[in-house]
Amino acid sequence: MKQDSTMAAAAPVRQPVQTVAHGGDLSGLRAAYAGDWLDLSTGINPVAYPVPPLTAEAWTRLPGAEELAMLLEAARQAYGAPVEAGIVAVPGTQAAIQLLPRLSAKSRITILGPTYAEHAHVWRAAGHDVTELDSLPGNLNGIDVLLAVNPNNPDGRTLGLPLLRRWHAELSTRGGWLILDEAFADVVPEASLDMDAGKPGLVILRSFGKFFGLAGLRLGFVLGPPALTDAIAAALGPWAVNGPALEIGTAALRDTAWQTAMRDELRVRSRRFDQAMRDRGIHVLGGTPLFRLAKINDAAGFALALRGQGIHTRIFEAQPQWMRFGLPADEAEFWRRLDLVLKGFSL
Incomplete structure (x- = not known):
């Protein structure tokens, strides 16, 4: 790789236009749906490192x-x-x-x-x-x-x-x-x-x-x-x-001790998540210990139903049967809400 020696002409300063869809932003959803959200649209660890006091x-x-x-x-x-x-x-x-x-x-x-x-x-x-x-x-x-x-x-x-x-x-x-x-x-x-x-x-x-x-x-x-x-x-x-x-x-x-313990914790959580999904008839295709990818026949429709219960997931336009779930911080609350959705949604 080498640096280009030419300088681009100065352009007006403006806020860049976002052209790629990402998870993690609840702004629009909060405007459309009231209530508390479980944001599972990213692969970010739900158990954050305990931030030490800063100088x-x-x-x-x-x-x-x-x-x-x-x-x-x-x-x-x-x-x-x-x-x-x-x-x-x-x-x-x-x-x-x-x-x-x-x-x-x-x-x-x-x-x-x-x-x-x-x-x-x-x-x-x-x-x-x-x-x-x-x-x-x-x-x-x-x-x-x-x-x-x-x-x-x-x-x-x-x-x-x-x-x-x-x-x-x-x-x-x-x-x-x-x-x-x-x-x-x-x-x-x-x-x-x-x-x-x-x-x-x-x-x-x-x-x-x-x-x-x-x-x-x-x-x-x-x-x-x-x-x-x-x-x-x-x-x-x-x-x-x-x-x-x-x-x-x-x-x-x-903090290598925290890292080692957290890897073990995330593996346990992801295995538990997969088993609970299988128990509900949802096929998990793969993922990492930080996120799981499931196959849903109508992923867009299921995502919409989940939003009705305050669950935000990630779907993919090019793969309409894929839905990615980050691991929930509050597992009991996630499964409670998911079960409410499954009562009215045919997989």
Whole structure:
């Protein structure tokens, strides 16, 4: 990837228009439906990391270089990245997703889908030639950049490390790139390729907010060759990560006991969720310990019925039988409301 030397003409400052549907925003639903909502439209941990008390300086001082270095070292240790790998903190991995296409020469990029729609959207918007595949590529001929979400959102598909290393070796040999979005890898660390971070042609995105349940903090990381992570840092400018995020992120990433216990807790919760869905005649296709993907014949109609009971889920226009559920914080209340819906809805 290289930075384009040309500068775009200045454009009027305005609020960007959202063109990709996402979960997590209840604003419109609250206007249309009264009552308390159970928002299961994201894959964010319902059991958030307990935020420690913050120093006054986290709020009153500009974020410092020492605090940033501490955060990056905590992330490197937590992810198992080698010391030679470049690592940069970003204000949420969405910021990195937006930047990567702008730091790349025009490329032929293949995205393994169906997956998080922002990837294809931002690469197309930046003028790249984008192909989306619903199956694994038979070969990598004609591909400059291969992008995969691993484990995948929304079906939880994981790609084995030997396959990823083979793809990376082939692409990097001819100057190509393998980009891995590991937003949900905290719950399945065995799927992560972070131990290879820093090698030419390999870019890895890590999300903080999903596993730690603190999505509002807006924190993430990019691991890759130092030249690339330096370019991202330069593009973001100073103080890209706020003071509270530096302190909370460092504490959480160092807390390996909490992380281990939470992985176990989420596995138990997801298995319990699957069994309860099966007991109600709902087929679970897959997912990760943070979200589950179910098959519903009329997912749009079922989503509408769920909204009547204050349950917000995620449906997909291109896959009309798919419905993704985040894990509920209040399981008893979720099943109570779901059972009310099932009394009047034929699956």
